[in-house]
Amino acid sequence: MITAAAQEREHYLNASYGLKSWLLTKDHKRIGLLYLATITLFFFIGGAFATLIRVELLTPQGDLVSSETYNKLFTMHGVMMIFFFLIPSIPAVLGNFFLPMMIGARDLAFPKLNLLSWYLLVVGGLFSLYAMLAGGVDTGWTFYTPYSTTYSNGYVVATALGIFIAGFSSILTGLNFIVTIHRMRAPGMTWFRMPLFVWAHYATSLIQVLGTPVLAVTIVLLFLERVLHLGIFDPARGGDPVLFQHLFWFYSHPAVYIMVLPSMGVVSEIISTFSRKAIFGYRIVAFSSVAIAVLGFLVWGHHLFVSGQSLYAGMVFSFLSYFVAIPSAIKVFNWTATLYKGSISFQTPMLYALGFIGLFTIGGLTGLFVAALGIDIHVTDTYFVVAHFHYIMVGGALMGYLGGMHFWWPKMTGRMYPEGWAKLSALVIFLGFNLTFFPQFILGYLGMPRRYHAYPEEFQVLNVLSTAGASVLAVGYMIPMIYFIWSLRYGKVAPANPWGATGLEWKTSSPPPVHNFEETPVVTHGAYDYASLMAEEVEVG
Amino acid sequence: MGKFQLFPVQASTLAPEVDHLLYFLLAVTVFFTVLIFGAIFYFAIKYRRRSENELPHVQHTGYTLEILWSVIPFGITMVMFTWGASIFFTASKPPNNAIQIYAVGKQWMWKLEHLEGQREINELHIPVNTPVRLTMASEDVIHSFFVPAFRTKQDVVPGRYSTTWFTATKPGKYHLFCAEYCGTNHSGMIGWVYVMEPMDYQNWLSGGAAEGSMAENGKKLFEQLACNNCHKEDNSGRGPNLVGVFGKQVQLAGGGTVKADEAYFRESILQPQAKIVSGFEPVMPTFQGLVTEEQLVQLVEYVKSLGPKPGAGPVDNGQKPAPKKSSNAGSTPANR
Amino acid sequence: MSHPPEKTQIDSVGTYVKILLALLVATAVTTAVSRVDLGAFSTVVALGIACVKMLLVALFFMHLRHSTKLTRLVVLGGLLWLAILLLLTLTDFATRGILGVPGK
């Protein structure tokens, strides 16, 4: 991966060699790449499960795998994708790599802790992979009691332990980011000069720090009940399984925002760069990230409308849920308004960002359906919900992640990817995604329950459509994988600032030097100041 | 491939209400999706980059637009909330004239029992245009009673009773699903709801081989378990006389009252000491582990049949909400 | 090694001893009071004393009274989120059965 041009200059990739220089690195950029390799692996494992699920659902009879296997497939798909791919994805890869650079820091505040976080994710992932290979787990990623504590025969403990450990990885990353943002900003980098990517990560980190510990203790209680028979949620002793659901969703609802907020940050960067225009209403967009993080903690009970929580609680949580709609709507409208009178170019990252807005709009609007008590009675635990959260988590979070990968790939590797292929893959993914998940809205309203191995015949047409879409989607995900690897050797050498973006990370060379900047930057104006960027370029050029 | 559908049948009084709210939400969704997609496409084409060095000059000051596009959507969502909540309220509160049916979920089947004693597995026969109230229990894990054509769904949590109700409006055969993942054969925990004309329903009830009504079976159990040794009808037993108790407020030892509903009877059989009736000693043994949920509902139904309105007619469910803090001695919440 | 970090405020041993004694006395008091029937107030008193003890430890032993605004904000945030967890969970558990229908 080293070209003649880059060979002369030392950067973080060629500063040292060997396995040890990677496994013991404290450089946030290298740790970001370690995460990238790890979560890509987890993504393809989770994707393999998804493929098997979709193939199984081609026919109504449930004839490809046994129902036992099928239950393990959707459980492991959920566990892998949520805890080992989506939650670490943008923060641990792109956040790790770029957050310090964007605020002009040499590294995160706690580099050793950062490396530890990566090891924790790996160890957690290994536990879960072990559980998978040893026989799997069939509780669903939600681990509802008493099924998970008393009735399931799967490797619940190993999987839960894996999630517990990965949770600490997430907590430590969030903690590291918050301290870094508070204490490590370069001279002149005031709060309202920070890129929105940093704001989004600040909000995300708040959730990681405040929410994840509750998941951790819930898993501990699950463990105590299953292994030591402490029976905290056991109805036979007067315990309440619904209490488990409260604790679980206290984390797991905000966790959705851990996945999608960083994506929103990425999209803000991309939309601004490729419109060559500051984000419309920068402060409001920045605050809306924090608002989503805070409000996201007040709504978890909307997962429990028919679960046996009280009528009154249902109403309170439904009411509060609608408040999240405000900052979300603001973001979508403000991104769209940013395009107005911009100078818009359609390179790959922009295609992903626009795709994100579209899919997130649909995902968000269908969220209004499931937050409405009357409709949620009918659609909860059906494919409608499955479609809704895939629109947010795949259409939203994953599109943002891929957009960010394309945006920053030149900076990370010093290489450009082939633009034509990249545009094609963006299109394929967008179409494949909609074909996969749109039919599931209809299936859900028709009443097809989720987690069904076999289903009534009248649902087959829509299931076949969905599976067809999934095959397109799978191809769409393979293409970037191939050309990214290809570009490491054959891609064009990337300039320092290929997109004409304003962030500090573009002011240093590609790939960046070990401590990011030759000289600590001094910030004199806000993010997205294209006028002064172009003025500088004129001076330099 | 079965018949292809895009929209589920409406077969209950609730269904059109839910669907109307859905139409409203769909309209809002389509409007905003078209608005956003349209704006993106329009701006993207109109303001595409024409030269490499162009620099847009737009000043954005004030927050008028932001206020506009947060207040208006919020107003719309409040309509959704109010509308949805009112449907939910209706769906939560069974009418007083509903006929009572019991359901017990266990891995992986639905067992249903009519007051007249008819028992069904994975099938439920009900009369059309008659409110039906289901009192549900689970023998093992959480299940969820879901009839898409009725737009109704209720989780059945082990350790307590759950309630749902519906009025079917169209005779026919409709899917019954378990909607809460319950283990290996979750997708096999399905069945049919048969909605029948009242006459057909009466015929169906009287046909078949019901071994006595639920109350009669409960009475047999009551005697087998020797409950009647203490709960005597002449007030001479060591336990309270159960005649006419159902639906009333019961004075508890140590002060306070509790409404004698299904949940209270269930609890009193399983955890007799939780709420002792005033004037009695806590001497009753627990029947936890000795009776199944199915036997429990029979016992409860028997005690109900001794209530103010004996027999299997419309059940008085106590229309008034239980007064708040009805029991200060209560060491167990009856209505969990 | 250069100069020590600026403005570290060092409390006297006497202060710490006084706080320790106050904590020990509070422990004795709360233990003794628990045997007295104060009705519903017994919980309030027990938790009230615990809160006072927490404040003493946090303000003096953890130097919260010398700390930055940000640190105090972090602590308050943590307590606020604990309150969210407890209160919103209680919206369910405190209102079970309001409809007089089992399970609602």
Place this chain on the structure above:
Amino acid sequence: MADHAPTETLALRVQFDTEAQQKDAATLGMWLFLVTEIMFFGGMFAVYTIYRSWYPDVFAIASSSLNQIIGALNTGVLLLSSFTMVMAVRAGQLGQRKAIVIFLILTLLFGGIFLGVKAYEWNQKFEEHHIPGQAAFHLDGVLPGDQGHAQLFFSIYFAMTGLHALHMVIGVGILLILIVQARKGRFSASYYTPVDVAGLYWHFVDIIWIFLFPLLYLIDRHLVK
């Protein structure tokens, strides 16, 4: 700044510009970690609150089976350890290297006593058959139908005190490391951040116990004759 062959010191890591910045970062980091701990124990406080409100009578009886005097004395021991910990931090502030070691050892000692007493109390529970999930479980004064609720109390008791004890054990481990480092003379008035930050952790664990003690040992004690 931003030199490429940085000379790192303990007090000034390469990513920081000043020692004060580094110390601030460490302190903020620890306080944030303590917030995660609040939420971690918070989950259990939620469980406790709900079950206690459901089963107050049984919980009162179960609670009274714990030895209040031992609990109170043990609370005193833990408070003492907090005192010696803050004295160690003070010694750090003043750069008194010997005093740091002495106070850290004293803290370790009191922490050890607390854990020993806790172990004794747990052992008592085993002998009294107050272990939830065991067929032999029986709590005197609670009627057969309510034994399950009594089990819930002891489940919460073991979960909360167990996790608290786990935090203490981790704290003891940290103290051991600090003692070794302090004996090597690593800490001074300009660099004692590890002692300071470990102190915050130790005091926090103390605060958790300050709440566990009344919740588990004291509340509603008077209801039981």
